[in-house]
Amino acid sequence: RNWKICKRLNEIDIDTGRRQFDxxxxxxxxxxxxxxxxxxxxxxxIWNYWF
Incomplete structure (x- = not known):
C-alpha cells in the first residue's frame, strides 16, 4: 500500500470540473x-431573510 500523506503537485489535477464564470x-x-x-x-x- 502507498501510505503517503501528501501528493506531489504534478499528480494533482485542478482543471477537471472547473467552470468558467462571466x-x-x-x-x-x-x-x-x-x-x-x-x-x-x-x-x-423579512420572510426571505429569516427563511
Missing part, C-alpha cells in the same frame, strides 16, 4: 436581484 454577467444578475428585492413589500423581505 463576472460581468454574475454582477448584473446580483444587481437585478437586489433591485427586485427592494421592490418587494417589507414583510416579504
Amino acid at each position: 463576472l460581468d454577467l454574475l454582477r448584473a444578475e446580483l444587481e437585478e436581484k437586489k433591485i427586485l428585492n427592494k421592490q418587494k413589500p417589507l414583510y416579504k423581505r
